[in-house]
Amino acid sequence: MPRPSKHVFVCTQHRPEGHPRGSCAQVNSPAVMEAFLAAFQEHDLWGVHKLAQTSCIGPCANGPSVLVYPESTMYVGVKPEDVREIVEKHLKGGEVVERLKAPADLW
Numbered sequence: 001m002p003r004p005s006k007h008v009f010v011c012t013q014h015r016p017e018g019h020p021r022g023s024c025a026q027v028n029s030p031a032v033m034e035a036f037l038a039a040f041q042e043h044d045l046w047g048v049h050k051l052a053q054t055s056c057i058g059p060c061a062n063g064p065s066v067l068v069y070p071e072s073t074m075y076v077g078v079k080p081e082d083v084r085e086i087v088e089k090h091l092k093g094g095e096v097v098e099r100l101k102a103p104a105d106l107w
């Protein structure tokens with residue numbers, strides 16, 4: 001497999017109800033992962049980029065969190081309906097989606 005151009009990590013960490021850190025799974029991150037899977041399929045990105053679900057990557061209280069390397073861009077509060085914009089602007093166009101980017105004091 002050739003080295004991917006970008007690597008997208010979607011946090012699907014789950015924690016029990018009442019856990020002080022919460023979790024991305026509690027705020028619908030599995031649906032975000034499903035949206036990425038569908039978008040990768042639709043745009044035929046499998047041979048270009050890599051997509052993986054991951055456990056906690058940091059900003060739990062602001063999830064769902066999505067991390068894109070090699071830029072190390074953290075997106076927070078991502079909803080399934082935001083995925084198309086991330087794919088089209090960032091993964092295909094190389095432009096960070098500023099409105100979803102984690103603030104500097106968070107990441």
Ligand code: FES
Pocket residue numbers: 011012013014022023024025055056057058059060061063064065
């Ligand atoms: S649980 Fe998703 S970033 Fe921590």
